[in-house]
Amino acid sequence: MNKLSDYSAHIEKVLRDIEYPGGVLTSLYEPISYAMQAGGKRIRPSLLLMAADSFGLKAEEAESAAVGIELFHNFTLLHDDVMDASDVRRGRPSVHARWDVNTAILSGDTMLTLATQAICRVPDSCLREVIDTFNRMAIRVYEGQRLDMDFETSEDVTLDDYLRMVADKTGALLGASARIGALIGGASEKDASRMEEYGMMLGLAFQIQDDWLDVFGDPSTFGKPIGGDINNNKKSYLLLSALSQEGPEAVAIREAMKFPAGPGKVTTVTRLFEKAGVSEKCRAAINSYSKKALAALKATSLSEEAREPFRLIVEKLTGRKK
């Protein structure tokens, strides 16, 4: 295996083979199984396995930790969907919509502990480093989610606030995935930190790209309705970047954001974004973080050949997929 899609297919199979308790505990574990079967790119566990492989060629020892990372990611989706009142996830009812809020809370809690258990199934030699990385990352993810929720009612969110939030909410998990994989593979502390930096920068590029696709993406491949962020008054990179500028566009956008949600608002704000040059600013930011990811990767002791699949991830995740 050396491509992301190979690892992704492998982890998909591992996830499919997990057997959850049944009987009287079906009401606790069935929603977990449901959430874990939802598919997706499995980018985080794949990155973990790939990192383990690159440093030590022992991906099987990293398999459980990879499952743990994916369990953690899906736990956050269960709880985030409750908090955001999102009833749809990957084209299916979210867990609280399919069952109820209590189920999403409790099965989510269970997933967090199952994730921690899976993460702990690593060799003794790296247990402390791995569990510490995992816990630190988890705290950052909660802090990022809290900031994201607080942004909704705040009128003075800056681009820097946004970047901190994304680093916590999205970057930390990709960074931890790469770092934990490297640690299990036996990487030096220096290499592990550089891989973490690679994942973090990849996460920032990826999230800004996601914000960009939400406005300028192709409706047939994006998976969510285009303009959702505009209609939800989300403090996206595009909006904050537009508002940080002086000039008539910023004033006009501020006014247009007060429109009621609907296609008219999306069209108007999108046009103003274009006039304000926001799309170009976004692409520049994505390029900048992609470059930082690649620079961190290059600073590791990995050979150019070993770095190649990681380089392809950056290209794939942040390429212009309009």
Place this chain on the structure above:
Amino acid sequence: MNKLSDYSAHIEKVLRDIEYPGGVLTSLYEPISYAMQAGGKRIRPSLLLMAADSFGLKAEEAESAAVGIELFHNFTLLHDDVMDASDVRRGRPSVHARWDVNTAILSGDTMLTLATQAICRVPDSCLREVIDTFNRMAIRVYEGQRLDMDFETSEDVTLDDYLRMVADKTGALLGASARIGALIGGASEKDASRMEEYGMMLGLAFQIQDDWLDVFGDPSTFGKPIGGDINNNKKSYLLLSALSQEGPEAVAIREAMKFPAGPGKVTTVTRLFEKAGVSEKCRAAINSYSKKALAALKATSLSEEAREPFRLIVEKLTGRKK
């Protein structure tokens, strides 16, 4: 220190001195600080410290794990209060009532990871044993909560079902507290298992006692309104024990449980419980589990003197405090 109250006062001080992040993260950490300052007997962390002390006289090495156990316990309270829609906790608004449901979910999640971090601050020599015990316990607590919720809508809950639920929801945490303390103190695997058994049996005795106090307790010291379980149609030890008997009382209780909530229902059902001899059955069960706790304690390698404070906990927690 050798009495529960000494340890309890000590851990209270440790908890009071914890500094939580502020600034933009106040909205995440203030509810945690609020929940952790609510007081209570601090029985679980005290038991952990006491066990560490008894086996190795190094309670300071166990302090962080004790904080972790209390963080975990309070995390479950935050989420349970959301699931049970309980707006009051220890005479104050619960977190979701004082803030909102999203805050209770997210600050609760944060507490679980903070708990895991604290639990991991133990010597390397026992890290794996301790974290494994903690995670296994956490899973049992969620399973117990799920069973408890499912009991609400089930008509055929047996006494055995109830005991399994209580062992998971209440016993496992007391058992893990005693076991983790023993492990940090350097106890043998045999001693650690016996201490866990002691905590588990203590938990069962304690919960049945709590059910008994809910009906027969002294309103001035119980802390909750007497008869709450009857009004909430809770499958308590008393109700399940009464219904498991043949005879006219069981039939009458089944009918009386259909009454609307109120003092009339409480009085009627209480009188029927008395006629059915349920109070005595309860006391017998409490005595039986207390004895099992003491037997497990006696089977450890601890001296009679070292066992004494643990014996006093059993006496104190399960004594007839009508």
